Amino acid sequence: MLNSTSSPFSYFILGAYMDVGRMKYLYFIITAVLYITIIVSNTLLIVVISVNRSLHEPMYLFLCSLFVNELYGSSGLFPFLLIQILSDVHTVSAPLCFLQIFCLYSYVKVEFCNLAIMSYDRYVAICHPLQYHTIMTHYKVLILIVGIWLYSSVSFLTALMLNIRLRLCGNVLNSTACRNYLVVKLACSDTKVNNIYGLFGTMLTVIVPLLPILFSYTKILKVCSSGSRQTRQKAASTCTLHLASLLNFSFGCLFEILQSRFDMSNVPSVLQIMMSLYFVFLQPLLNPLMYGMQTSKIRNSCKDVFYRKKLTDNTEPV
Template sequence: MLNSTSSTSSYFVLEAYLHVGTLRYLLFMLTAVIYMFILISNTSLIVVICMNRSLHEPMYVFLCSLFVNELYGSTGLFPLLLLQILSDVHTVSRPLCFLQIFCLYHVCECVEFSNLAVMSYDRYLAICCPLQYNTRMTVNKAVTFIIVLWVYSSVKFLVTLSLTIRLPLCGNVLDSLYCNNYLIVKLACSDTTVNNIYGLFGVFITVLVPLLPILFSYTKILQVCFSDSKQMRQKAVSTCTPHLVSLLNFSFGCLFEIMQSRFNMTNLPKVLRLILSLYFSVLQFLLNPVMFRMQMSKLRMFKGHRVSV
């Protein structure tokens, strides 16, 4: 039976899927189009950055890392989502569920926020210290930042998963469209104090560590904007707006996801809860390539020509 399970269950049931009848084929096509757009747009931007030597600069190295993360995270979500839309029984194997948690919600989420943090520091150097920018932020330093944030994110959430995998579970039903680490921890039959403490610690360092350079960088950038010329303010707005939009969108998405997994949201309509879940999982992947493509085509601060993308 799907709703009753022993602690040795080899699968989880994703209970949040609605039964939409023949509309599933329309939803499948719409989801497939969104996924293809994400793949094509992010891949094309990565190719442009790699092939155009004039873009081999720190800012574009960070953007390339961000686009790679979009591909990585969306691939952790969409193939399984497409399969579940067409399926009548919404189950996912235990190993695949943990793999999705690692790819989508932890490494992708942590890399995204950390990547946005180092991008904010890069913009701070470019706007507030333009004469020192080429010495304080080189391509080699940008690559080092990227390696550190990817390794840090992977190790941090390998610990999270190792703590979750060892738990004996008294159920296998997840009220979600995809696998969620905290929902699995809530199914545990044993004490989860260690998981909860490390989970709170993980949220703390995932949010606070990137947030400090973001707040510092944009405080300094705002000071320059208010004290400098109109032309400088326009350049600052041009280079920072896509980053700020992406950051705010990602932050709201994380907030909705934390509220849904940590608090009882059953009083909200099920359709609204599904929309909020998809907002976190889908909109960031859709928005980033559009916003940063606009930035790559308009940015003139350090380049004397328009980039064609």
């Protein structure tokens, strides 16, 4: 909770919104449709994986965790964004701003860590197929999923508590949503500890997931180079989607870092907004579409769910 003695400001002003007049209703509709699509698609796949026992395998359980995180991250932004689009005064209370910061940044950490354990899962499946179920037990999968959520939440909560204690000399954030680094830039007290911990936390956010990803794909490439055509096809079918998701999210985070830490005054405002929100817009939207359409077991399970529902409706007595 925000300590009232730490800052004279009880709210922040978001300075990146443009006066678009009646166009705001169009932007509201577009944003609402995107949010509804994200909610429906991710929820559908979570339900399909949960109710279908044949999908209770490590790969799909990690995907389920990924889809839950997409709901979590998008819900930390979209409802807030919808309110701001319709509002003429773009302000947010300090507690709500810090809550949004926690949601968005812990979402990033969970996403990277989840993609890391998914790469490890693919490594075991391709490089040690006979020992796969012995290594990737349901207990180990549960520990890994709970571990990444706890690690991500606790590690960023520490940074957030340090920032809440800062004394701020301003309350204008040049952004469409609350950003951790922009809040620190407003401080007129010593931020050395915050900067050191922030740099350390950023390195951990990147390095901790990157190590298992590099290790896994190095081993996978080594096996593929000396393996059979069937092994290469299996690797391509299971790793392509993961790599696409990883690259898309990495580019989104890179755009956000560039937008928040460097002077982007020469970049059009609309492009600035898109760059800063890319990682929360595109990742929750594309992941369920990619995995739902390209993963045959999930695609067939979705068909079965709808087919059974339709069959049940048709056989109901009049």
